[in-house]
Amino acid sequence: MNYSPKNTILTLFLFVFQLSFSQTTLQGLVTDQNNQPLFGANIIISDSYNGTTIDENGRFTLRANTSLPLTLEDSFIGFTTQIVLVEKSDALVIRMEEGTYFDEVIVSASRRLEKLQEAPAAVSVIRQENINASGGSILLYRMKSEDPGMMMPEIGRSIVHQEGVALIEEYIKNLTIDPVH
Secondary structure: OOOOHHHHHHHHHHHHHHHHOOOEEEEEEEEOOOOOEOOOOEEEEOOOOOEEEOOOOOEEEEEEOOOOOEEEEEEOOOEOOEEEEEOOOOOEEEEOOEOOOOOOOOOOOOOOOOOHHHOOOOOOOOOHHHHHHOOOOHHHHHHHOOOOOOOOHHHOOOOOOHHHHHHHHHHHHOOOOOOOO
16 A cells, blocks of 8 residues: 555545544433433424433433534423433433423314314214114224225225124123223
């Protein structure tokens, strides 16, 4: 190999260039005020889509393509979102405070009959007799349905799976009600 000054300068330049794009790795722990881990809480780098979710032990590892300092946004349902400025790559300990409470849910409905075509969202009508004909289960009704508004695309199907329907029908038929509870 030829070790000319040009090659040496080029190698040095590539090395410095690589260092300028190095990753920052942050690790830490996220808990509530009682030091309980907040499994499922989210941490993202502000103004980016780069983030991670807290594991069952409250720990996280987050890699960033930018250098420090970084601003993190920590959020979790029922807790106040926190903004944390990170200036060192030391292990972080973040304690989140309870903040958002859901004391009530408002459900609104209208007694005014309206045509399905006038509704502002997709509407499917399920009649009680249809559910009763399916064994009294909304699950079975949706599994048997070929109506796109009733089918169960969330389980990845587009046709009726007869063996699956039969299995669920048998399971429901064999359920017993515990009179004690």
